[in-house]
Amino acid sequence: MARTGLGPVKNSIAFSLTLIIIFIFIIGQGSLWLWFLFTQKDMYGDMLHDRAKMAARMLSATAQEYVIKGDLPSLEKAVSRIAEDKIIISVKVFDADGTMLAGASTGIEESAALNPLYVPWKSEVRSPIMKGSQQVGEVEVFYSGREANNAMFWLLSTPPVAQGFVFLVIVALIYIFTYLKIGKPIGILSDRLERITSGDLTVGIPEMDENELGAIADGLRYLVQRFSATVRRMNSLASNVIETIVGISSSFENSMEMVKKQSISTDEIALTVKNSLDSQKKISENTEQLTGISSENVSALMEVKASEDEIVGHMGSLYGATEKSYSIVSEMVDTTAKVNENVQQVLTSVENTSASVEEIIASVKE
Numbered sequence: 001m002a003r004t005g006l007g008p009v010k011n012s013i014a015f016s017l018t019l020i021i022i023f024i025f026i027i028g029q030g031s032l033w034l035w036f037l038f039t040q041k042d043m044y045g046d047m048l049h050d051r052a053k054m055a056a057r058m059l060s061a062t063a064q065e066y067v068i069k070g071d072l073p074s075l076e077k078a079v080s081r082i083a084e085d086k087i088i089i090s091v092k093v094f095d096a097d098g099t100m101l102a103g104a105s106t107g108i109e110e111s112a113a114l115n116p117l118y119v120p121w122k123s124e125v126r127s128p129i130m131k132g133s134q135q136v137g138e139v140e141v142f143y144s145g146r147e148a149n150n151a152m153f154w155l156l157s158t159p160p161v162a163q164g165f166v167f168l169v170i171v172a173l174i175y176i177f178t179y180l181k182i183g184k185p186i187g188i189l190s191d192r193l194e195r196i197t198s199g200d201l202t203v204g205i206p207e208m209d210e211n212e213l214g215a216i217a218d219g220l221r222y223l224v225q226r227f228s229a230t231v232r233r234m235n236s237l238a239s240n241v242i243e244t245i246v247g248i249s250s251s252f253e254n255s256m257e258m259v260k261k262q263s264i265s266t267d268e269i270a271l272t273v274k275n276s277l278d279s280q281k282k283i284s285e286n287t288e289q290l291t292g293i294s295s296e297n298v299s300a301l302m303e304v305k306a307s308e309d310e311i312v313g314h315m316g317s318l319y320g321a322t323e324k325s326y327s328i329v330s331e332m333v334d335t336t337a338k339v340n341e342n343v344q345q346v347l348t349s350v351e352n353t354s355a356s357v358e359e360i361i362a363s364v365k366e
Contacts, residue, residue, distance in 0.1 A: 014183035018175040025167070033160075037117050040155060044148030045119040048087055052143035055082050055091075056127035060139045063093050064129050067101060067137045075102045082141075089122060089142040093129075096136050117152055119145035185213045189220060196224060 059082045066075040075093060083091045083104035092103040122142060129137035188206060195203045205221040207214075 013186055014175055014179035017178050017182070018171060021174055022171055025170075029163075029167075033163075037152070037155060041117050041119060041148070041152060044151055045145070048119065048143060048145060048148055049123065049125065051085070051087060052123070052125045052141050053127070055085055055088065056125045056139045056141040058082065059091065059093070059141075060127040060129045060137075063102075063137065063139065064131060067093070067095060067129055068131060072101060076104075078102075079104045085143075087143045087147055089144050090140075091142075092140045094138045094140065101137070115149075115152075117156065118149045119152075121145050121149070182213070185217075189213070189216060193220060196220075196227070 059078060062078045063075055066072070066078065079091050079093060079102045082088065083106055088106060090103065090105040093101045095101055122144060125141045125143065127139045127141075128135045129139060192203050192205055203224070205217050205224065207217070
């Protein structure tokens with residue numbers, strides 16, 4: 001049956017399509033986000049490196065005169081000013097022999113948890129102190145990556161939370177839209193199709209948008225119309241067959257009634273013939289007795305004999321009528337057998353028609 005709410009929908013099209021969209025979105029958005037984070041890491045690392053390198057170059061340009069003159073107090077002040085930068089861990093100035101002339105340290109960078117999206121926690125930049133083409137010293141600067149890593153930590157924490165919230169909202173909207181535009185219409189069509197295959201051809205198919213679902217709805221509506229027309233034709237054919245069966249049954253009953261009446265008439269004729277034979281026998285016996293009684297009754301006997309011959313003639317006619325009656329009865333019996341055979345054929349046709357109707361209904365349900 002079609003769903004009417006947003007309840008358990010693990011097997012729904014909307015849920016499956018939403019999962020696919022989430023999977024694609026996570027892969028695409030995750031790849032872009034990782035690319036962005038690595039880009040930001042490189043950018044922050046380059047910014048820190050350029051900043052520390054610029055500080056080292058500025059100090060080497062300033063320290064050139066102090067190193068040549070041996071003005072260490074001024075060199076210390078210059079080193080202290082450079083060390084005021086928050087990213088600087090330590091600054092050292094060496095002469096050409098590698099002896100440290102001045103230095104300043106703002107602390108020691110403690111080791112932190114390794115993260116592939118973090119820049120190195122401690123890096124080094126060196127800049128030579130030149131006098132013409134001759135190197136008279138070197139500046140060594142160690143700088144911290146904490147500032148860049150703090151920015152990366154913010155990128156790894158705050159934006160993903162906000163993006164996750166927006167992602168959930170987008171997923172909910174995608175699911176609702178998919179359910180309303182795809183899941184719900186398909187559920188309605190599925191419900192209608194189930195009712196149609198169950199034999200309910202009065203179900204209505206709702207109008208839908210002019211898209212793939214609308215085409216499916218139109219096809220289902222056309223299918224219902226064709227099925228309805230087929231069922232109407234089947235009902236009409238069944239009604240005609242039933243009327244034919246009723247007519248044949250009535251004719252058969254009438255034929256049986258006529259056969260029954262004819263059989264009764266035949267029995268009556270046979271009884272009459274039997275009585276006539278008995279009468280003839282008695283007449284013959286009486287005639288013989290009368291012949292022996294008196295010759296005076298010869299003429300009377302002759303008349304009786306003539307009557308007897310006439311009776312015999314009538315008896316012959318009566319036998320002929322009886323034979324005709326038996327012939328008619330035989331024909332009626334044959335006719336009855338043929339009618340019965342026709343009835344059996346009609347009943348067989350009705351059974352075949354019923355089987356065809358059942359096959360059509362089974363096809364509709366499939």
